Amino acid sequence: MNQHLAEKFGTPTYVYDLDVVAESRDQLFGLLPEGFQVFYALKANPHPEIAHELHRGGCRAEISSTGELAYALQAGFEPGEILYTGPGKTDAELAQAIGAGVRLFSVESVTDLQHVGVAAEKHGVVASCLLRVNTTQGSASTGIRMMGRPSQFGIDAETLPSLMPALKATPGTRVVGAHFFTMSNAKDEDSLLGEYEFVLQSAAQLHQEAGLPLELLDIGGGFSSPYAVPGVRTDYPKLRAGLEQLLDLYLPEWRTGEIELACESGRYLSGSCGSLLAGVVNVKESRGSRFVILDAGINVVGGLSGIGRLLPAAVGIEDTDPNGATGSLVGPLCTPGDSLAKAAKLPELAPGDVVTVPNVGAYGVTASLISFLGRPAPTEVVVRGDEVVSVSRLDYQRAYEVSP
Numbered sequence: 001m002n003q004h005l006a007e008k009f010g011t012p013t014y015v016y017d018l019d020v021v022a023e024s025r026d027q028l029f030g031l032l033p034e035g036f037q038v039f040y041a042l043k044a045n046p047h048p049e050i051a052h053e054l055h056r057g058g059c060r061a062e063i064s065s066t067g068e069l070a071y072a073l074q075a076g077f078e079p080g081e082i083l084y085t086g087p088g089k090t091d092a093e094l095a096q097a098i099g100a101g102v103r104l105f106s107v108e109s110v111t112d113l114q115h116v117g118v119a120a121e122k123h124g125v126v127a128s129c130l131l132r133v134n135t136t137q138g139s140a141s142t143g144i145r146m147m148g149r150p151s152q153f154g155i156d157a158e159t160l161p162s163l164m165p166a167l168k169a170t171p172g173t174r175v176v177g178a179h180f181f182t183m184s185n186a187k188d189e190d191s192l193l194g195e196y197e198f199v200l201q202s203a204a205q206l207h208q209e210a211g212l213p214l215e216l217l218d219i220g221g222g223f224s225s226p227y228a229v230p231g232v233r234t235d236y237p238k239l240r241a242g243l244e245q246l247l248d249l250y251l252p253e254w255r256t257g258e259i260e261l262a263c264e265s266g267r268y269l270s271g272s273c274g275s276l277l278a279g280v281v282n283v284k285e286s287r288g289s290r291f292v293i294l295d296a297g298i299n300v301v302g303g304l305s306g307i308g309r310l311l312p313a314a315v316g317i318e319d320t321d322p323n324g325a326t327g328s329l330v331g332p333l334c335t336p337g338d339s340l341a342k343a344a345k346l347p348e349l350a351p352g353d354v355v356t357v358p359n360v361g362a363y364g365v366t367a368s369l370i371s372f373l374g375r376p377a378p379t380e381v382v383v384r385g386d387e388v389v390s391v392s393r394l395d396y397q398r399a400y401e402v403s404p
């Protein structure tokens, strides 16, 4: 199938399988107690077809720009199903989002809440707001309790008791709950449960002692999925029962539906649906080392590593040969930073061959240095099993628009 798609659509090409999106979505809902809402973080992959498949199965959308708002609406989300987050919401963005009907915001500071309120009042509406909480960091399971770090994200938990009256009185807004997001990509169940215990404990305490409303409590995410290497999504068989136990302990009202619960995920929902097909452009030897030069570099995959956001990309191709010779997989860009894998066990490769990088449905195209060095964006092919559903390519500005 991949070989066939590479021949038909060329390389580099991303292939997203909607059947796998549906499977991931259903698996995540299955890991959670009944009634949990799941917000899909469009940051992971805003492709409308992927977002649509998640919406069809009951997900809501978490966005943090008007670009993502447009993708979410295109994917079929109702404005009322959207949560708008982020520390730098501009007045123009807020006006646009509220104008489009978005009514739920996560606010990261007192002034952020005020900005939402001003935009809502101009529109003659009241915006529902979740206070994002900057907790003291740490996982209950490991007993590590660091002091809360300064951050552009969230309101410092320790300041909430004194701020609460002013927050609740902010014109144009109604504080309806809290948003926690303390952890990404948790490798094991115990650290996830430990984190949630800490979050639920903090939420319950702020509810009781500071009057933090909890009509809606977003406990964050952290569900992990492999990135750009073979593997499967992490299963968390004890999560559902563990979470129910923690909720009974800290927020027993959840059983009566008094508190609506939500979590959020990007990579777990879209990561494993996507593969990148990259073409071998050249193979060269240099001082005893082999370099396989692909037509896909950090402009196509793993781009965030180029800006130091993540560890350097270390992709693993599906066709790795454990008995193969060692070599480097590099992209075509004129920077030594364009390295995808060093000392990889590679099969025999020659120009024209295609290699497959699995598990890049999240943080692929839009998390890459797409306009760096002026190459076209990769093709994105959406399939459902063996059937091609759509073919598209992000069209970024190839030429500068010069104003007179």
Ligand SMILES: *Cc1c(COP(=O)(O)O)cnc(C)c1O
Binding pocket: 041, 043, 044, 062, 085, 181, 184, 185, 221, 222, 223, 264, 265, 266, 267, 268, 362
């Ligand atoms: C990035 C982000 C997510 C998604 O994170 P994943 O690790 O992809 O699940 C969810 N919520 C918020 C607030 C985020 O910033």
